[in-house]
Amino acid sequence: MDKSPFTRIEKGGVTSPKGFTAGATYAGLKKAGQDKLDLTLLYSERPCAAAGVFTQSKTCSPSVTLSRQRIARRAAQAIVVNSGCANACVGPQGLTDAKDTTILAAKKLGLSEEDVLIGSTGMIGVELPMALIRSGMQKISLTATAGPSFAKAIMTTDSHPKEQALKFQMGGKEITVGAACKGVGMIHPDMATLLCFITTDAAVEPGFLQAALKNAIDKSLNMVSVDGDTSTNDTAIILANGAAGNRPIKAGTKEAALFQQALIEVAVPLAKMVARDGEGATKLMEVTVEGAASAADARLAARTIASSPLVKAAVHGGDPNWGRIMMALGRSGAAVTESKLSLYISEICVFDKGVPIAFFKEAAVNSMKESSVAILAKLGLGSHSATAWGCDLTEEYVRFNTEYST
């Protein structure tokens, strides 16, 4: 196996790349007793190339609308994020509040408001408490070691922060990529994930940066499903500030391929962390589909299996009830020919080219007691493959979401 060009940075995150600082505070948007950070800033000392992918929801948050508009310039220098309030479905006030929040951040940082992006997550249908945001903003101080605080401040129902960072060499320069991400309910992203922020000190040509981000998210966070519900606020943003001193990375080059791979290497572990931390989840489910007739079919089949409530419940119970996997494949819309299809649960073949296998059930049950369960479907129709990540469906998920607002 080739040695990986990438070195993981232990406890690294959005402030690992050169020239990025962050800060966070408790402004009072979350309930007392919950995690005590809910307003945070991410800042680059230099102007950045910027790219983003966002929810396809038609009731998206004005925070998304504003960031989508501003990122069209392919440039930005800071991001302000609040948790506890999604700033969604509140009428025209939502866009006013989103703008005002970026103005407060811009004044504090000495930037033009156009250079500040915004992300919001939390309860839908309540207005941003602007007085709290205003006083909270004043309390934030920026440091180059506050990546973990940023990661903590963007959380809502997450049980722990989700960060990644790695470094690699490119043309004699050391490049670092860092990221923070949060889940973990309403997770079935469509063109984006809930909130994911990636920083890098690489210099990157903005058009390529957008394409590389889209491709990395499509192979990672867009392949996660916790509950099949898509948020109003999904946002993934990357800022590239060029502090590493490399020549700007252009599409189609060897450097572009390396940078693309670095983004995927950062995003895939985050995707698995989101799935494993799904509301109420006790297990990670990794679904791989091979031999699909098209790339779209492979993605569709893998995501449909990973999001089927009946498959998720079977994984929770450690029940190798593979008929449910067949059912999900059958309804996915992907081309499936039963006589060419084989199925594996944790590497145990349960269905071979159209015929059920008398597998040793106890072995399958035992393998499903592990904290990760692997499902593999070989469609035998082509050369395309995809992997999706999900989690088990638990009584705790229902209990949690039954009690959320009352």
Add this chain to the structure above:
Amino acid sequence: MDKSPFTRIEKGGVTSPKGFTAGATYAGLKKAGQDKLDLTLLYSERPCAAAGVFTQSKTCSPSVTLSRQRIARRAAQAIVVNSGCANACVGPQGLTDAKDTTILAAKKLGLSEEDVLIGSTGMIGVELPMALIRSGMQKISLTATAGPSFAKAIMTTDSHPKEQALKFQMGGKEITVGAACKGVGMIHPDMATLLCFITTDAAVEPGFLQAALKNAIDKSLNMVSVDGDTSTNDTAIILANGAAGNRPIKAGTKEAALFQQALIEVAVPLAKMVARDGEGATKLMEVTVEGAASAADARLAARTIASSPLVKAAVHGGDPNWGRIMMALGRSGAAVTESKLSLYISEICVFDKGVPIAFFKEAAVNSMKESSVAILAKLGLGSHSATAWGCDLTEEYVRFNTEYST
């Protein structure tokens, strides 16, 4: 209000129309301790016009494949149904067993095997125990009062049988329509429902019969979602034997409109019964979307809300967390303009043309304690509407499906 032309028949079902008989037995396909009928026959004394709609699953049961083939002749005279075994995903043996089952039924009834249709429901991935089917078939005796036994024998995880019947006058003749249906997991039908059998003594032109069945199912059972999962075995069949003595009903006539309405009047209550009896469910959820830009949008929006796990969990908890309804609308794919949209929960307006309403939360909470919860979304974009039915998501659903096969 116009007086309805239809009279409900108390405790009516598939043997209410003239000339239909049924019979059922316990053949041993279900586990001991479960409901003790699992093999059943429905027979018409005269040849029938027949129509059917079936699952769109690409891993459908050979029982579906066989019925779909045979119903292309638009004629049939009997249906054999087994519960406890789906006869799905078992390789080539599945079609052999489905055919053999209809041959056994045909011999018993003195029919050609081509005139016998088949439905199967239960565990996926295990073969039909043909020795049990063979001996069970001999034990069945047919009577004109066995509709309730038929309805009981097709059940799997249903808590009670689901039947409907009504009669009406047409050209001096009394026409009766009866039906039996079962759910209640893997319920998100695509072009059909799990198992639904409708009988009528009307004479109906076969082409119109197919169109009328399709239309009635699209407005009823195809608008039910329990868990978003689509079965491999969904089947809805109608047999029309002409025993009422009416002139055959042709498309485009006044009689056709009346007959169409009769089918809808039979199918909608069954749809509600399936939703309310959803696995683990404690409440019926009725979602109506009005003012959609197209009929497809109305259906899509209503079904997406009714099948959202987060909406279903909120309904279970009696939590008027309407942001989740907005989220589901936003991701549904239907055209939605937030500023034109209004939302009602149990007739309480919570969101009015783009602006949240300071509704009395206690009243909404109380209204959601009822056994039926109504959600109404007025999109304000056009004149199309649709209603979908679902149920709440409960810990019991998870518990039940975690323990299903082990």
